[in-house]
Amino acid sequence: MKKAYNEAWIEALAIRKKARGWVRAGLLTPAQEAHIRELFPESFYRANVWVRIALFLFTLLLNGCSTTFVSMFFMPALENTLWGAGLLGMAYGTGFFFLLNLLIRERRLYHSGIDDALLYSAVSAFCGGLFVTFSSVFREEFVAYAAIALPVLVWAAVRYASTVVTLATLLDVYAIAGLLAFRFPAGKLLLPFIGLFLSAGILLASRSMRRKSGIYWTSCLDVSESLALAFGYLSINYFVVREGNALIQGTEGPVPFGILFWILTGIIPLACIFSGIRSRNRILLVAGLLTLLLSVYTFQFYYQPVSYPLFSVIGGLILLSGAIACIRFLRSRQTGFTFEKDGSGEGGIRLEALVVAEQASIPSTQTDTFGGGTFGGGGAGDQY
Structure with a gap:
């Protein structure tokens, strides 16, 4: 699929950002x-x-006014025909996509506010048109609406590398899985495991794509991994499973396989922390720390070994002591994973380009050279 933005220009932006971070860290000079x-x-x-926020809001307002003005001419004729109104919505979406591609190509926009607003308007209008067109067929089958929107969301997320559209795509996938599971009694019972395995699949796919792709989808992959970790943990957290089961099934008390959910609630945060430190992955590390906090509070909620105020004080002291110990340890830089900020969170950058540029800025100090003889062909010429 052809990318909407120039990937070489995106890589140049990332290299410039990395260079600014290296200057702040003292690794490069301002001249370099x-x-x-x-x-x-x-x-x-x-x-x-x-300026981006202002352009974004102004573009959304302009899109709304233009579609409202055009609809005034067509809606009287399409008032009683759902398919006609749906086609009009898809026409709006197609027009927004055309204008978006034109401005990206001619005005060189890149997440400047205008292109973001046009993208969201295009996806919303096109998907809304699809919903209206098939509303008489699908009626209240919400899984069908989510299914027909999925190809549009996937195409837009891949082509335009939008984190918001990527988030909407993943939520749509989770909605489809959840709605299908609700159709069967066994699906409701297995819903936590469905969420866990679906999240694991998304996480593995994102990690594999990160290794094979360039920097174009870095932010989208960050969103995918973060959301997969969050949904995967929440799917098996004992509190979420127990309270969700009470809401869905209408039954209070412990849930089936409760001991398994308790084990997963405690193991997954520790596995994320260990894997994050070992692979130097900040997303895994932060996710592990946050989910560990939720796991501890889940245990406190059901067993309450101490009062909440005392528990908060003890937990805060433990976390603060652990944070200080980790900061002091990571400042040594002996593990390749440091607390100190490097000025950039970008990944997948051609760091060798920075080395080449840095070397190119250093004048040669060599003074002794050999003679200027020439030679070529099969043997020496008149000079060598």
Whole structure:
């Protein structure tokens, strides 16, 4: 699938960001950073965050006004025909996609606010048109609506590398799995395991794609891994399983396989922390720490060995002591995983390009050279 944005320009932005971080860390001089910025110019239109927000809101307002104005001419004729209104919505979406591609190509936009608003408008209008068109067929079959929206969301997420569309795609996948499971009594019982295995599949697919792909989808893969870890843990957390079972089945008390959910509630955070430190993966490490906190509070909620105020004080002291110990240990940089900030969270960057640029900025100090003889062909010429 053809990518909407120029991947070489995106990589140049990432290299410039990495160079700024290395300057702050003292690994590069400002002169070397300036040379890198010359080698990797910023070709996209990039504005500050406040301008992006203003452009985003203005574009959304303009999209709403334009569609409302055009609909005034067509809706009287399409008032009693759902398929006609649906086709009009898909036409709006197609028009937004066309305008989005045109502005990206001609104005060199890259998450500048305008292209984000056009993308969200295009996806919403096209999917809304599909829903209206098939509403008379699907009626209240919500899984069908989620299924027909999935190809549009996947295509938009892959082509435009949008984190918001990626998040919507993954939520749509979880919704389809959950709605299908609710159709069967066994599906309701196995819903925690369905969520766990689905999250594991998404996590493995994201990790595999990260190894094979470039920097284009880095932010999307970060969102995928973070959401998969969150949903995977929440799917088997004892509190979520027990209270969710009471809400779905209407039965209070312990749940089947309760001991298994308790074991998973305690093991998964520790596995994430260990794997995060071993693989130097910040997403796994943060997820492990957050889920460990939730696991401890889950245990406190049901067994309450001490009062909540005392528990909070003891837990806070333990976490603070552990954080201080980890910071002091990681500052040594002996593990390759340090507490100190490197100035960039980008991955998949051609670091050798930075080395080449840095070497190119260093003048040669060699003064002794050999003679200027020439030779070629099968033997020496008149000079060698």
